[in-house]
Amino acid sequence: MSILSLQNVxxxxxxxxxxxxxxxxxxxxVESGELLAFAGPSGSGKTTLLNIVGCLDQAxxxxxxxxxxxxxxxxxxxxxxxxxxxxxxxxxxxxxxPVLSALENVELALRLGGQPPDRARAEQALVDVGLADxxxxxxxxxxxxxxxxxxxxxxxxxxxxxxxxxEPTANLDSVNGAAVLDLxxxxxxERGATFLFSTHDNLVLSRVNRVVRLRDGEIxxxxxxxx
Amino acid sequence: MGDLLRMALRNxxxxxxxxxLTALTILLGTTLLIIGLSWLDGLLGGxxxxxxxxxxxxxxxxxxxxxxxxxxxxxxNIAEVAPVVKAIxxxxxxxxxxxxxxxxISRGEEIGEHFGLLLGADRAYYERVMDxxxxxxxxxxxxxxxxxxQVLLGKTLASDLGASVGDELLFLGQTQDGSxxxxxxxxxxxxxxxxxxxxxxxxxxxxxxxxxxxIPDGAIEVxxxxxxxxxxxxxxxxxxxxxxxxxxxxxxWSERPMFAMLSDMTGLVxxxxxxxxxxxxxxxxxxxxxxxxxERTAEVxxxxxxxxxxxxxxxxxxxxxxxxxALGAVPGVALGALVAYYLELNxxxxxxKISADVSLPMSTTFHADLSVExxxxxxxxxxCMAALGALLPSIRAAGIQPVDAMRSxx
Numbered sequence: 001m002s003i004l005s006l007q008n009v010x011x012x013x014x015x016x017x018x019x020x021x022x023x024x025x026x027x028x029x030v031e032s033g034e035l036l037a038f039a040g041p042s043g044s045g046k047t048t049l050l051n052i053v054g055c056l057d058q059a060x061x062x063x064x065x066x067x068x069x070x071x072x073x074x075x076x077x078x079x080x081x082x083x084x085x086x087x088x089x090x091x092x093x094x095x096x097x098p099v100l101s102a103l104e105n106v107e108l109a110l111r112l113g114g115q116p117p118d119r120a121r122a123e124q125a126l127v128d129v130g131l132a133d134x135x136x137x138x139x140x141x142x143x144x145x146x147x148x149x150x151x152x153x154x155x156x157x158x159x160x161x162x163x164x165x166x167e168p169t170a171n172l173d174s175v176n177g178a179a180v181l182d183l184x185x186x187x188x189x190e191r192g193a194t195f196l197f198s199t200h201d202n203l204v205l206s207r208v209n210r211v212v213r214l215r216d217g218e219i220x221x222x223x224x225x226x227x
Numbered sequence: 228m229g230d231l232l233r234m235a236l237r238n239x240x241x242x243x244x245x246x247x248l249t250a251l252t253i254l255l256g257t258t259l260l261i262i263g264l265s266w267l268d269g270l271l272g273g274x275x276x277x278x279x280x281x282x283x284x285x286x287x288x289x290x291x292x293x294x295x296x297x298x299x300x301x302x303x304n305i306a307e308v309a310p311v312v313k314a315i316x317x318x319x320x321x322x323x324x325x326x327x328x329x330x331x332i333s334r335g336e337e338i339g340e341h342f343g344l345l346l347g348a349d350r351a352y353y354e355r356v357m358d359x360x361x362x363x364x365x366x367x368x369x370x371x372x373x374x375x376x377q378v379l380l381g382k383t384l385a386s387d388l389g390a391s392v393g394d395e396l397l398f399l400g401q402t403q404d405g406s407x408x409x410x411x412x413x414x415x416x417x418x419x420x421x422x423x424x425x426x427x428x429x430x431x432x433x434x435x436x437x438x439x440x441x442i443p444d445g446a447i448e449v450x451x452x453x454x455x456x457x458x459x460x461x462x463x464x465x466x467x468x469x470x471x472x473x474x475x476x477x478x479x480w481s482e483r484p485m486f487a488m489l490s491d492m493t494g495l496v497x498x499x500x501x502x503x504x505x506x507x508x509x510x511x512x513x514x515x516x517x518x519x520x521x522e523r524t525a526e527v528x529x530x531x532x533x534x535x536x537x538x539x540x541x542x543x544x545x546x547x548x549x550x551x552x553a554l555g556a557v558p559g560v561a562l563g564a565l566v567a568y569y570l571e572l573n574x575x576x577x578x579x580k581i582s583a584d585v586s587l588p589m590s591t592t593f594h595a596d597l598s599v600e601x602x603x604x605x606x607x608x609x610x611c612m613a614a615l616g617a618l619l620p621s622i623r624a625a626g627i628q629p630v631d632a633m634r635s636x637x
Contacts, residue, residue: 056629107230108533112530113533
């Protein structure tokens with residue numbers, strides 16, 4: 001069953017008097033439970049594609065269907081609701097809220113996702129990523145790897161259909177990067193959540209089961225990898 | 228709501244130096260507000276008290292008198308004042324018939340070059356209302372039974388005339404039909420009545436003024452003293468029902484056009500003062516909050532990406548500013564109240580010149596009037612400064628698109 005379908009998606013950005021074509025008619029279908037990486041050099045369109053898929057941005061042309069719902073033409077508020085309900089984000093710079101503890105960061109995501117406050121569930125999410133003893137620490141008291149684990153717990157606590165991870169290992173050393181990726185892979189297998197990465201890190205590419213390569217806004221390869 | 232509140236308050240403590248500076252701005256703004264507003268209240272309150280002391284909180288006049296009041300039209304008088312006084316006293320209030328007339332004043336027989344106002348009233352008015360017997364700076368108060376041959380002078384007028392206690396003064400006025408009319412009187416005392424207008428007046432008995440103006444049984448106005456300026460309109464309305472007062476105009480002080488205008492003007496100054504302080508302080512807060520929003524663009528983007536609505540973003544920044552605002556406004560009110568209280572107790576002596584050209588009974592010492600209302604208004608406005616200053620930046624923050632915020636962080 002497909003969780004995501006893109007048909008001829010085009011994205012244009014104005015740049016001064018000119019226009020930049022960031023995506024040139026991308027078509028793609030992602031099945032539920034996939035662990036997929038968009039790979040390619042800088043400027044290839046990976047992040048633009050993730051932004052559109054994650055309902056952070058709208059395509060200029062084409063059709064995007066997320067979990068059976070057509071995304072094109074939705075208002076900003078409706079996009080926000082869809083995003084909060086169905087998409088979890090893991091950012092390159094972790095982007096935790098610095099004034100909240102690990103537990104509060106996860107609880108906030110739950111609440112913003114439209115779900116009732118549930119401290120036990122938030123605690124369990126942090127236990128699942130191996131941070132049982134770091135619940136009440138603030139981001140500045142955690143290592144980079146630990147912060148990214150909190151970010152993963154925050155993304156997964158509301159049980160989203162899709163988790164988008166934009167260069168999740170870019171700010172981590174190889175050991176922490178591998179640990180974080182193994183954790184996401186484990187959660188993917190256990191919970192069946194679909195993970196989409198954007199990366200040019202071989203560490204990521206070696207752990208996903210599908211790699212979509214982009215260049216200059218176009219898909220140049222779509223490879224399935226059996227692990 | 229709880230976690231938003233927690234985030235907002237913790238954000239306020241994030242950059243302590245900047246928050247402290249913002250709180251200090253609000254502290255100064257609130258301090259200035261409470262001092263300024265207390266000062267204005269004191270000015271208006273002092274003026275009302277002086278009006279009450281000289282003309283009563285409520286007055287009764289002939290309706291036609293008001294239109295030409297500045298010319299002292301003696302012919303528009305209350306010819307039979309006794310029934311009017313009785314009606315007021317029956318209603319439970321003190322009534323004092325008054326005659327005020329413009330005169331030239333001189334010492335001895337020669338016609339003088341000094342113009343002034345001569346007030347005629349009963350002894351009780353001078354004692355209980357104007358409290359002149361307690362404000363003598365030279366000489367004595369009226370001798371009982373000899374009031375008709377004695378006068379008092381305000382200290383400014385006495386000084387201008389070069390008059391001393393014991394001098395015989397000649398007052399040249401006119402009767403109600405316009406004939407020249409003189410009276411003489413011996414200066415028995417010089418008073419400092421506390422306001423410049425009263426210090427430029429002369430004081431004689433009502434009978435003497437009735438003789439001078441040829442209004443043998445009447446007065447120009449009857450001052451009603453109730454002891455509470457705030458009740459003036461209510462008392463005026465009650466008195467209007469009295470049959471004896473029906474032919475006359477019964478006016479609360481606030482209904483007199485000049486003072487109504489003055490009250491409006493004070494309201495305007497009040498608004499401009501408060502508005503200016505709030506605006507300038509809010510600009511300081513705006514600057515700080517704008518910095519916060521710019522610094523936290525990516526963070527706001529994450530919150531928006533996680534599903535936070537625009538209103539919640541506005542709430543987050545406004546509550547943060549209100550938190551900082553409370554830190555500034557509360558000590559600001561306390562500090563301002565201390566200064567205002569000092570000014571209320573001691574006042575500032577402005578000298579006679581401050582009101583020399585104003586035909587209003589303005590005190591020569593300006594006192595502040597600190598009240599709970601002013602303190603609460605200042606506190607509320609202090610918080611308004613914070614909220615107002617945070618509003619534009621927070622609206623800007625709410626407009627941040629998650630994707631733009633993400634981009635700004637890369």
